[in-house]
Each structure stands twice: as C-alpha cells, then as structure tokens.
Amino acid sequence: MAEGTGAGPVVIVGGGLAGGNAAVTLRQEGHRGRIVLISQEPGIPFGRPPLSKTYLRSEESLDGWYVKPASWYEAHDIERPGQVTAVSVDVAAHTVLLDSGRELGYRQLLIATGGRNRRLDIPGADLPGLYYLRTVAECDAIKREARPGRRAVVVGMGFIGCEVAASLTQLGVTVTTVFPAKLPLQRVLGEQVGTIIGAFHRASGVDLLAGEQVAAFEGTERLEAARTASGIRIPCDFAVAGIGIIPQVPAMGGSALATGNGLLADELCRTSGPDVYAAGDVANQLHPIFGRVRVEHYNNAEKQGRAVARSMLGSAAPYDYIHSFWSDQYDHKLEYVGHAATWDDFVVRGSLEEGKLIGFYLTGGQLQAAVGVDRGGDPELDRDSEMAACARLVAQRAQPARSLLTDEHADLWSLVKK
Ligand SMILES: Cc1cc2nc3c(=O)[nH]c(=O)nc-3n(C[C@H](O)[C@H](O)[C@H](O)COP(=O)(O)OP(=O)(O)OC[C@H]3O[C@@H](n4cnc5c(N)ncnc54)[C@H](O)[C@@H]3O)c2cc1C
Missing domain, CATH: 3.50.50.60 (FAD/NAD(P)-binding domain)
Incomplete structure (x- = not known):
C-alpha cells in the first residue's frame, strides 16, 4: 500500500x-x-x-x-x-x-x-560549448563562457534568444544570431514590433542572420563554428540555443x-x-x-x-487572469497584456520610428492584446498604467474605435467600462 x-x-x-x-x-x-x-x-x-x-x-x-x-x-x-x-x-x-x-x-x-528545452538534433550538437538555458546550473555554465572578446552564436530569437543575445552583448561578447523568421519575436509580436526589436539588437552590434537555420556545429574537441543551412560558417567560442x-x-x-x-x-x-x-x-x-x-x-x-x-481548496472561481508578460533587452522594456495568437489589425499609439509605442492587436475590431515598447508601464506593478487599462479592455472584450486608440490625448482609462 x-x-x-x-x-x-x-x-x-x-x-x-x-x-x-x-x-x-x-x-x-x-x-x-x-x-x-x-x-x-x-x-x-x-x-x-x-x-x-x-x-x-x-x-x-x-x-x-x-x-x-x-x-x-x-x-x-x-x-x-x-x-x-x-x-x-x-x-x-x-x-x-x-x-x-x-x-x-x-x-x-x-x-x-x-x-x-527543445534540443537541436543536428551534427555537432553534442560538442562541448553548446548551451541551453532553463536552470541555474545552465545559466552558470553560460556565465563562465561569457567573457569580453569572445564570440557566441545564439540560435533562435524568441524571448530567451533575444534576452541572451542582449545580455551577452552587454558582457562584451560578440554575438551572431541565427533564426528562421524574418524578424526577432515576429511570431508573437508581429512584423512592426519585430522590426523595432531587430533594430535594438543591430544598434548594439548584434549580427542578425534572419531566415536561416543552424544546420551543424563544427569543432574537434569542442564547438568552434556554426554552419547555416545556406552554408555560412560562423566561427564562435560557444553557442546558446533558445528554440522553445x-x-x-x-x-x-x-x-x-x-x-x-x-x-x-x-x-x-x-x-x-x-x-x-x-x-x-x-x-x-x-x-x-x-x-x-x-x-x-x-x-x-x-x-x-x-x-x-x-x-x-474548493473555490469555484475560474482562473481568468488576463495574461501578461514582460521582456528586458538592453535598456529597453517590453510589456504585453492579453493573448493574440493571430490578429487582423495592428494599431499604433506612439511612434514606430522612435520605437516607443503601444501596439494594439485586434480581431474583428475587438482588442485581443496590447504591447508596450518603452512605454505603457508594468500592469502588475502600476495599476493605473496604460497597460493595466489595456488589460481591462481585453477582459471587457472591448471594440475601441481605431481613432481613439491612435489618439495620444484619448485616455485609455476613459474607454474602460466602469
Ligand atoms: C531564462 C528564462 C527567462 C525567463 N524570463 C521571463 C520573463 O522575463 N518574463 C516572463 O514572463 N517569463 C519568463 N520566463 C518564463 C517563466 O520563467 C516560466 O513561465 C515559469 O518558470 C514557469 O513556471 P513553472 O512552475 O510552470 O515551470 P518551471 O519553473 O519550469 O518549474 C517546473 C519544475 O518542475 C520540475 N519537474 C519537472 N518534471 C518533474 C518530475 N517528473 N518530477 C519532479 N520535478 C519535476 C522541473 O525540474 C522544475 O523545477 C523565463 C524563463 C526562462 C527559462
């Protein structure tokens, strides 16, 4: 028993x-x-x-x-x-x-x-020098590699790839990223925001190899280079894969x-x-x-x-949290509320050119999610922030007029039903 x-x-x-x-x-x-x-x-x-x-x-x-x-x-x-x-x-x-x-x-x-962590199943993936990141031990191993002047390949530009690329760059490592999409974080945040994030990385000196895959790692005792599917050889001292x-x-x-x-x-x-x-x-x-x-x-x-x-414990209250997350890359902050796997309209309040905005993801006019890039505030820490207002609008299945969403003078809180 x-x-x-x-x-x-x-x-x-x-x-x-x-x-x-x-x-x-x-x-x-x-x-x-x-x-x-x-x-x-x-x-x-x-x-x-x-x-x-x-x-x-x-x-x-x-x-x-x-x-x-x-x-x-x-x-x-x-x-x-x-x-x-x-x-x-x-x-x-x-x-x-x-x-x-x-x-x-x-x-x-x-x-x-x-x-x-999803793992790469390609030649050379067993060479020492390839890392994944989920645990403290894995992070400590990457820390030991991340010394100024070294070269790293980051595979994947989802959240982990983007944040690791940023941190390694800040540590003085020369970073090349390889990822299959056209832009970093494109699947989750779309083309406009992906363009901004790509620009953040380029401005910090990261080499972005978009639309590419790592097909093999090369090296004798340990990893010395990554080879892409189109044949580009990227010499490196170590690699980090963040592929989901x-x-x-x-x-x-x-x-x-x-x-x-x-x-x-x-x-x-x-x-x-x-x-x-x-x-x-x-x-x-x-x-x-x-x-x-x-x-x-x-x-x-x-x-x-x-x-x-x-x-x-017996509560009958459904779990209905309006999802939210953040990401920090260099000194840039992203805040996201809601959930939009797909959308048919993306509306911007602020400036795509300056990379400072709130972007609204809508389907059939209904607000599904919103992203704040270097503005908007943390909806969890600041309950009066614009992102907190967006979370309420998502919960209310609001269909705000485009003209109000784009208008900096229209208080988002005024759109929230009391
Ligand atoms: C490097 C990194 C950075 C992140 N940054 C952000 C961020 O900035 N913003 C954000 O919103 N989210 C971020 N996340 C995501 C966030 O950390 C995860 O969503 C969160 O950790 C999920 O928590 P969890 O308890 O479900 O899973 P976990 O934290 O993975 O915990 C699951 C635990 O279960 C253990 N376990 C699994 N199977 C068994 C078993 N059979 N027996 C015993 N134990 C088992 C695992 O070892 C693990 O300890 C980040 C994640 C990572 C890896």
Whole structure:
C-alpha cells in the first residue's frame, strides 16, 4: 500500500514557480494537512527571469526571486523530500512513483512540471560549448563562457534568444544570431514590433542572420563554428540555443490524462483525472476569455499556481487572469497584456520610428492584446498604467474605435467600462 493514500497528502509534482506558489497558497489559505512538494531541481521554488538578464550578467543574485525563503517551508510544514523525480503517476490508484522507489499516495495531486528545452538534433550538437538555458546550473555554465572578446552564436530569437543575445552583448561578447523568421519575436509580436526589436539588437552590434537555420556545429574537441543551412560558417567560442520548450507531462502508469500541447485543464485548472490539477507552463487551460491556451510566462505561473491552490481548496472561481508578460533587452522594456495568437489589425499609439509605442492587436475590431515598447508601464506593478487599462479592455472584450486608440490625448482609462 502506498504511503499516504486515502486521506493522504496534497502532492505537488514540480517545485518551480507554479508549484511553489500553489504550496504557499494552500497553506496560507487554510489547508492544514500534509503538503509534499516534489522537485527534481535543486533548491527552492524561484522565478527564472533573471537567468537571461540580471543574474546572467552578474548584476543580481536570486534572493529576490524566491517564492519564499527555505525557512518558510520548514516553518509551515511543507515537505520537500530532496531532489527527486516523479517517474510516473497512477491516477486510478492515486499514487505517484518517485525515482527513489518510494510510492506516494495522494488525496489531491498538482502537476506543475513546467517544460524542458527543445534540443537541436543536428551534427555537432553534442560538442562541448553548446548551451541551453532553463536552470541555474545552465545559466552558470553560460556565465563562465561569457567573457569580453569572445564570440557566441545564439540560435533562435524568441524571448530567451533575444534576452541572451542582449545580455551577452552587454558582457562584451560578440554575438551572431541565427533564426528562421524574418524578424526577432515576429511570431508573437508581429512584423512592426519585430522590426523595432531587430533594430535594438543591430544598434548594439548584434549580427542578425534572419531566415536561416543552424544546420551543424563544427569543432574537434569542442564547438568552434556554426554552419547555416545556406552554408555560412560562423566561427564562435560557444553557442546558446533558445528554440522553445516542450511541456513536461509526467509518464502515466495506468490510464492517461488528456493531453494536447500540455496537460488539458478546465477553467478551474482540473485535468481529466479525478483530483488531479495542472498549472504553469505544462497546463493547457480552458481560459474563459482566450479559450484553450498554454502560457509560458512568469505572471501566469505565479497566478495560476495561486488559483489552482484555491480550486483545490474548493473555490469555484475560474482562473481568468488576463495574461501578461514582460521582456528586458538592453535598456529597453517590453510589456504585453492579453493573448493574440493571430490578429487582423495592428494599431499604433506612439511612434514606430522612435520605437516607443503601444501596439494594439485586434480581431474583428475587438482588442485581443496590447504591447508596450518603452512605454505603457508594468500592469502588475502600476495599476493605473496604460497597460493595466489595456488589460481591462481585453477582459471587457472591448471594440475601441481605431481613432481613439491612435489618439495620444484619448485616455485609455476613459474607454474602460466602469
Ligand atoms: C531564462 C528564462 C527567462 C525567463 N524570463 C521571463 C520573463 O522575463 N518574463 C516572463 O514572463 N517569463 C519568463 N520566463 C518564463 C517563466 O520563467 C516560466 O513561465 C515559469 O518558470 C514557469 O513556471 P513553472 O512552475 O510552470 O515551470 P518551471 O519553473 O519550469 O518549474 C517546473 C519544475 O518542475 C520540475 N519537474 C519537472 N518534471 C518533474 C518530475 N517528473 N518530477 C519532479 N520535478 C519535476 C522541473 O525540474 C522544475 O523545477 C523565463 C524563463 C526562462 C527559462
């Protein structure tokens, strides 16, 4: 018989931002029983944003990014049985098998296992000198390489690629980026904003090889060059690939949970299995406004971690957070609210030429999302900011007139229904 079945503990698999916030919220909001937080990563739950920015550049420690200090978990009886991996989950038996051989029964289970880095499967990808970035150890390895005068190839210009390219450049590394799209971040932010971001990187001396793929790495003992699909050879001392993540769904013993681009979860973050919940990067949630969506951002992992804990405690409130994220590159700041996988209109308030604007993503006249480039304010930190107004407009499914969106004198808050 597995330890803890029946009236057993709440088990959380994944001690990242979502899992950590869930554990803390469960305790803070009245759960008195056992909570077991299973993590294969060393240390306590923390936020990863500084790993591509301030921590990578040795400007900041991780102290300010812990969900809670280690002593908090001890003081609040949250069990953290060292560095262990949940190898499989049996939803019918309500058990989790750990790589230590221990079988843990649960009353409720939260899967908050995040994602693992997509890896390049090309010749030379096993050479020392190619890095990926998700953990502190991976970041520390890149830090050791990032010395002034060295040359790096950054593969992919999504958020991780853009931020790493910026940080390495700031550290005095000569950076060449290789990515398949025409522009950095084009898929998420579109052509106009992608053009601005490309300009930020070029202005800082980054060489952008757009519409290209790395086909092979070359080197004898370690990586010495990247070779693109069109045959360009880029000599380099090391490379960092930021080519996306794969949601990390644990193996299922017995019946499976419904999946599809992550673990399918409903508005209350419940999966298809009894008493099994999902949150964070691994969860593909049915969002009341955006429909089914899997989000790979800090604010979601934090807030969904808190929301799922409330669902586990019996709340019937759907998780309807209007998603938001930020990105820092050089001294430029991007803020984004909402969710727009596609759009049919992009409206600008401000100046594309100066790279200072709010861009509105609309479909059929309805505001889906907005991006602030070097303006707009952090919607989480500044509740009166323009981006906070945009979040409210998205929540209200507003159809603001184009002329008001472009007009700097029209207060966005005046468009929000009271
Ligand atoms: C370098 C970097 C910079 C980022 N910067 C930003 C940013 O500026 N803005 C922003 O909005 N977002 C940013 N993000 C994204 C944000 O960090 C993620 O969305 C967030 O970490 C997701 O939290 P999570 O808890 O779902 O997953 P994770 O933080 O990945 O945590 C999941 C944990 O589960 C563990 N785990 C997985 N499987 C098992 C298993 N079977 N058994 C035990 N443990 C397991 C993993 O090891 C991990 O510790 C960044 C991400 C990275 C990597």
